[in-house]
Amino acid sequence: MKKNKYDWKAIKTEFVTGEVSAAALAKKHGINQATLYRHYQIERWSDARREYRENVMEKCADNAACMAAIKLAKEIDIADKLSDVLNEAIEDKKQFYRYIVKEKNGSDSGEEERIFGKMDMQSLNNAIKALSALQEIKCVMYGILTPIEERKLQLGREKVTEGEETAETGVVILPPVEED
Numbered sequence: 500m501k502k503n504k505y506d507w508k509a510i511k512t513e514f515v516t517g518e519v520s521a522a523a524l525a526k527k528h529g530i531n532q533a534t535l536y537r538h539y540q541i542e543r544w545s546d547a548r549r550e551y552r553e554n555v556m557e558k559c560a561d562n563a564a565c566m567a568a569i570k571l572a573k574e575i576d577i578a579d580k581l582s583d584v585l586n587e588a589i590e591d592k593k594q595f596y597r598y599i600v601k602e603k604n605g606s607d608s609g610e611e612e613r614i615f616g617k618m619d620m621q622s623l624n625n626a627i628k629a630l631s632a633l634q635e636i637k638c639v640m641y642g643i644l645t646p647i648e649e650r651k652l653q654l655g656r657e658k659v660t661e662g663e664e665t666a667e668t669g670v671v672i673l674p675p676v677e678e679d
Contacts, residue, residue: 507538515547578636595623
């Protein structure tokens with residue numbers, strides 16, 4: 500009985516998992532090309548290579564999706580913490596009446612917090628901008644469309660023209676009034 504001098508399983512694995520051609524494998528291992536091609540066809544090496552590559556791509560896609568999900572979960576956690584901080588500030592009825600007063604010499608050691616009867620509009624505007632930015636971030640993270648974006652999507656175009664009703668809000672964008 501003739502002993503097989505080639506490790507066909509290893510050669511097939513090299514072909515399936517690599518980029519080398521069947522002809523190059525035959526040359527590398529000192530195998531007659533016709534002999535190698537017979538194994539190649541009988542054992543369907545090209546099908547095995549295709550399946551292997553599909554499995555690798557699927558695993559890569561799964562890993563990428565998992566990494567993206569982890570990153571998104573962290574970003575959602577940060578957005579939730581920011582939301583908690585903003586909510587806490589808004590719940591404090593005196594929050595927008597607080598001012599930091601510095602001594603005339605300008606040193607930080609002379610800073611003092613005082614509450615006045617006049618609202619700090621700059622702090623209020625900053626809080627509104629922060630809430631707006633946070634809302635936009637959460638809409639992106641949760642895949643929520645604003646009413647205008649939803650209407651654009653429904654209409655299949657970038658711009659919603661004046662006079663069109665926006666989705667679910669009942670808001671009508673009116674054209675500018677022309678002067679006589």
